[in-house]
Amino acid sequence: MSNHGKVALVTGGGQGIGRAIALRLAKDGFAVAVVDFNGETAKKVAEEINQSGGRAIAQLADVSDRDQVFSAVEAAKQQLGGFDVIVNNAGIAPTTLIEDITPEIVDKVYNINVKGVIWGIQAAVSAFKSLGHGGKIINACSQAGHVGNPELAIYSSSKFAVRGLTQTAARDLAPLGITVNGYCPGIVKTPMWEEIDRQVSKAAGKPVGYGTQEFAKNITLKRLSEPEDVAGCVSYLAGPDSDYMTGQSLLIDGGMVFN
Template identity: 45%
Template structure:
């Protein structure tokens, strides 16, 4: 019987790459996003490729909606086996300009969403009486705090901490919790970061921030979705059954921990 995975924030970007890889691996995949139009486009494209997918629109920052998402996955495909907390947002702001709205928004999506998703998945696994996996989107910013990205970095440090503490508590139920930590990828998120950096630095032109960050990558190229998807594929497989509580860097040699 094929296993089932949920990937939040998978209508585009790295999440879409992760969802496609898991579908290629033979998983039933529940695509998820808050952008319903893009979500439906991705679902249609995946079905044309022969993947066994369904889609669900919801807000990861709502605890009840995360519970509804896991229930949908189990009802649609029989049971849930892997839950990928991929959804996340960023913000580029000088530290002295960080305000309540930004703190609230980023922590609600990046941290609350990860906590609620992990809780919902764990409760579903317990209900099924099965083992299960939770895989969280951390970042190089979960290991290193960056200028102009203070709130984003703080949320990803929190994700790394929750990955560790939840792994310790959920191990007794046969549930593993790990995280993947991407670096610099040519995605819409990095396009936004690049644009915002220019606003705060007169010496920068569009594209400079991305070039600066990616030029430090030891393997000599920026990240592609498949680089992240390869790691998530491993973490979702039985080959990773003896790994839990880890936040693994997949950045081409940028941050070393």
């Protein structure tokens, strides 16, 4: 495997898309640091990787805390013997009408979705420099970071910010041999989407499932995404076949947004 001996860290790796990414990167040959706000779920994913013949560690971290992110990256570097890829996957997506947005919602979403990415980028760059080589930074964006989604103003705006960070970081870090790219899922069968559906359906006075039906109307492939669909895209971004790509945010949404 071309990725054998390399180390990747995945934030939000304890469930949903993050779990699928961690499992896929382990299958690709990476040693994986599974980082999550929920230490138990991170531990379960790491155990799953280890039991299947891979190599993984679990780490508890809140990505909104810069020191915790730096500590997680340093621990991965020390315990797994290197550092090559970071996947800044952790994120939250509360639904809010424009007039219902509060300072608390803004702070919470931006602390995790935007600051968490910034701290991850910084920590990865520090690790790459200390090891004397470049690396790959991969950020979670969203189709909602390409087109504003109804009732997701703060989430959408945070993902537009991630796209901008990805482009700027790609330009700034290229001289160091570091590529920076993003992946932009659509509607993925995860606990986070189930919560979005519940909130949207409730706001519309409809039964659970209404939100999913409304959003799914715009999917060209006429099915919701599995987490593994997204993990395949991240696998490409983490591997050598994407070495000549930087500053891009790839849509993996079943055909919701066309550019």
